[in-house]
Amino acid sequence: MYQYVIRRILLAIPTLFLVITLTFLATHIRPDYAEQAIAQGVQGGDRNKALEQVRKTLGTDRPLIVQYGDYLTDVIRGDFGKSFLTKRSVMYEIRHRLAPSVELGILQIALALVISIPIGVISAVRQDTWVDYLLRFVAILGLAVPVFYLATLFSLFAFKGMQFSPPLITTAYRDLWEDPTVNLKMMLLPTLAGTLAIGAVIMRLLRSQMLEVLRQDYVRTAAAKGLAGYTIIVRHVMKNAMIPVITVLGLLVATLFSGQVILEQMFSIPGIGLYLVTSLRQNDFPVVQGVVLLVGLLLVATNLVVDLAYAWLDPRIRYS
Amino acid sequence: MAEQALETGPVAIGAEAWTLRPRAAVLTTVRRFIIRKPLGAMGMLFIFIAVAAAVGAPVIARYDPWEVFHSVNPDYNPDDPFSAPSPTKLSRLEAPSADHWFGTDTAGRDTYSRLVWGARRSLKIGILALLLSTAAGTALGVMSAYFGGWFDTVMQRVMDAIQAFPALLILLLLVTLTKPSESSMIFALGFIGITQVSRIVRGSVLAQRAMPYVEAGRVVGCSDWRLMGLHILPNIAAPIIVIFTIGIGSVIIAEASLSFLGLAPPGISWGATLNEGQRFVYSSPWQAVFSGAAITMSVLGFNLAGDALRDVLDPRLRV
Numbered sequence: 001m002y003q004y005v006i007r008r009i010l011l012a013i014p015t016l017f018l019v020i021t022l023t024f025l026a027t028h029i030r031p032d033y034a035e036q037a038i039a040q041g042v043q044g045g046d047r048n049k050a051l052e053q054v055r056k057t058l059g060t061d062r063p064l065i066v067q068y069g070d071y072l073t074d075v076i077r078g079d080f081g082k083s084f085l086t087k088r089s090v091m092y093e094i095r096h097r098l099a100p101s102v103e104l105g106i107l108q109i110a111l112a113l114v115i116s117i118p119i120g121v122i123s124a125v126r127q128d129t130w131v132d133y134l135l136r137f138v139a140i141l142g143l144a145v146p147v148f149y150l151a152t153l154f155s156l157f158a159f160k161g162m163q164f165s166p167p168l169i170t171t172a173y174r175d176l177w178e179d180p181t182v183n184l185k186m187m188l189l190p191t192l193a194g195t196l197a198i199g200a201v202i203m204r205l206l207r208s209q210m211l212e213v214l215r216q217d218y219v220r221t222a223a224a225k226g227l228a229g230y231t232i233i234v235r236h237v238m239k240n241a242m243i244p245v246i247t248v249l250g251l252l253v254a255t256l257f258s259g260q261v262i263l264e265q266m267f268s269i270p271g272i273g274l275y276l277v278t279s280l281r282q283n284d285f286p287v288v289q290g291v292v293l294l295v296g297l298l299l300v301a302t303n304l305v306v307d308l309a310y311a312w313l314d315p316r317i318r319y320s
Numbered sequence: 321m322a323e324q325a326l327e328t329g330p331v332a333i334g335a336e337a338w339t340l341r342p343r344a345a346v347l348t349t350v351r352r353f354i355i356r357k358p359l360g361a362m363g364m365l366f367i368f369i370a371v372a373a374a375v376g377a378p379v380i381a382r383y384d385p386w387e388v389f390h391s392v393n394p395d396y397n398p399d400d401p402f403s404a405p406s407p408t409k410l411s412r413l414e415a416p417s418a419d420h421w422f423g424t425d426t427a428g429r430d431t432y433s434r435l436v437w438g439a440r441r442s443l444k445i446g447i448l449a450l451l452l453s454t455a456a457g458t459a460l461g462v463m464s465a466y467f468g469g470w471f472d473t474v475m476q477r478v479m480d481a482i483q484a485f486p487a488l489l490i491l492l493l494l495v496t497l498t499k500p501s502e503s504s505m506i507f508a509l510g511f512i513g514i515t516q517v518s519r520i521v522r523g524s525v526l527a528q529r530a531m532p533y534v535e536a537g538r539v540v541g542c543s544d545w546r547l548m549g550l551h552i553l554p555n556i557a558a559p560i561i562v563i564f565t566i567g568i569g570s571v572i573i574a575e576a577s578l579s580f581l582g583l584a585p586p587g588i589s590w591g592a593t594l595n596e597g598q599r600f601v602y603s604s605p606w607q608a609v610f611s612g613a614a615i616t617m618s619v620l621g622f623n624l625a626g627d628a629l630r631d632v633l634d635p636r637l638r639v
Contacts, residue, residue, distance in 0.1 A: 014477050015477060015480050015481050015484065018477060018478060018480070018481030019481045019484050019485075021481075022481055022482065022485070026490070026493045026494065027493070137359070140359075140620070140623060140624065140627070141616075141620060143623060144569065144573075144616050144619040144620035144623050145612075145616045145619075146573050146576055146577065146580075146591075146612070146615055146616070146619075148576075148577065148580050148591075148594065148595075148598070148612075149594060149608075149612030149615060149616060152594070152597075152598045152601055152608050152609075152612060153609070153612070155601060155602075156601050156602070156605050156608075156609075159602050165602070251483075254483070254484075254485070254486040254487070255486070256486075257486040257488070257489070258486040258487055258488035258489070258577075261486075261488055261489075261492070261581075262488075262577060262580065262581065265581065266598075276489075276492070277492070277581060277583075280492060280583070288493070292485070292489055292493060295485065295486065295489060296481075296484050296485050299484045299485070299486070300484050303484070
């Protein structure tokens with residue numbers, strides 16, 4: 001196991017390095033549009049002079065390779081730059097917006113698991129019955145509905161059916177421990193809307209894995225020695241069928257974040273998704289760059305943890 | 321395998337067999353597909369509707385998508401100087417009626433016509449982006465699996481790093497760091513798809529490379545490029561067709577997401593229409609409901625068709 005852990009961590013280093021490089025390239029390879037956008041904000045004066053000034057501040061007047069070296073050393077020192085607008089460090093700005101995003105993400109994953117695991121199991125056990133068809137259709141529909149449409153529909157139904165509408169201004173947001181009622185009121189609809197897409201993926205995967213495991217010999221043995229159906233499913237089948245689901249959870253975090261950007265914007269939740277879109281609109285490039293890099297790094301870390309958990313759960317992985 | 325042979329009917333019994341085949345065989349195949357794969361057939365129908373709307377937009381749309389409609393203002397009274405100032409008013413956010421099947425939008429335009437025209441943008445971007453990612457992803461995937469070695473390792477690491485980012489994040493970056501235009505969007509969406517296509521293609525090629533026909537080809541002296549292009553590529557056509565179909569669905573969602581966030585180039589787009597409607601969803605939900613339904617139906621169409629194609633062409637493939 002130790003060997004596996006070390007090998008896996010070593011393998012993550014080039015990926016981390018590539019993530020940093022890609023972030024750099026994406027934000028520096030074509031600076032002209034960014035430069036012009038910022039120069040346009042400068043009041044009066046000579047256009048070309050403003051552009052030159054902007055280039056100097058951004059450091060884009062230097063060769064790409066020099067910029068890359070500087071960027072790399074800054075990132076390794078944990079310096080993500082300063083926001084153009086607030087002049088505070090990007091890390092500081094991000095730290096203050098992390099909690100709502102993380103909370104929303106955890107709520108979505110938790111709800112998705114609670115709903116999709118029983119559904120996946122039922123669908124597999126009752127394979128090719130109308131229950132199975134119905135559940136599978138709902139799942140495939142869940143993959144096709146864009147999250148913002150679902151959120152719109154949920155808001156509509158909650159309002160028409162129960163006269164419920166969450167506070168829709170960012171300043172109304174309260175932390176969970178500060179005011180749980182307001183917090184959960186704001187989180188309810190985005191959680192429900194974001195859950196379906198993730199839940200559908202989990203349900204479909206769990207179902208196909210269950211079907212595969214159900215055909216194994218040891219399941220037949222368990223049934224032959226007279227174990228109850230429930231015990232076989234929970235103790236023998238699910239245990240093995242859940243392993244690939246855990247791997248996918250790591251990949252789903254990326255999907256989750258994409259949804260988050262839209263949901264935070266729709267429901268005025270002051271998380272990093274909303275911050276990213278606002279910064280893009282305001283041409284606050286250091287912030288954009290910082291958020292992109294941070295999310296990339298977080299996801300590499302998530303996948304590392306998932307891989308390690310996978311090896312811990314399934315000994316076949318670490319010895320191959 | 322035996323089933324497949326039965327389905328395709330007489331293969332090559334003689335010249336007569338070939339002349340007997342047309343039409344009847346096609347119809348039978350279509351009928352069988354509908355009976356065997358009702359959901360897949362439904363998907364094909366949705367795709368057909370979307371394609372028909374995109375191609376025939378000028379005929380199918382009932383009005384010009386930019387035409388602004390007015391209706392009689394009931395508050396106007398020419399004798400009363402304090403009544404509404406104009407005898408007509410903008411017909412904005414109206415409920416569906418015989419004149420406007422899906423109602424009117426926030427600017428008094430016909431929602432139905434705008435959704436029909438919107439199909440053009442979604443399908444154009446979806447198909448072109450997927451052509452780009454399929455071409456590039458297939459090339460990379462085939463070479464990666466065929467040559468193996470350091471090339472494969474480097475490619476896989478790069479793909480890992482790209483996949484470490486949420487798709488929407490890369491999109492936001494690529495689209496906003498260049499001037500928003502349809503072609504920059506197609507490029508960005510196509511670029512993101514490359515990773516997934518190359519992964520799946522790589523997996524399929526690895527399986528093919530172990531087959532005897534590849535070895536046989538090498539024995540008779542085929543060059544690497546000939547083996548890859550003329551022998552391996554035709555054998556991995558099935559997974560490529562499946563990812564192409566399903567991929568269009570995810571590109572349509574991504575395009576709609578960008579338009580929804582208001583970061584897409586201007587024009588008639590389902591996502592933008594939904595975003596406008598969403599602001600007034602409590603008072604007049606029609607615009608939002610119909611535009612979302614258009615997105616969902618076409619994405620569902622491509623997903624269902626892709627699923628059915630996979631079952632028919634390559635059941636073991638996981639996409």
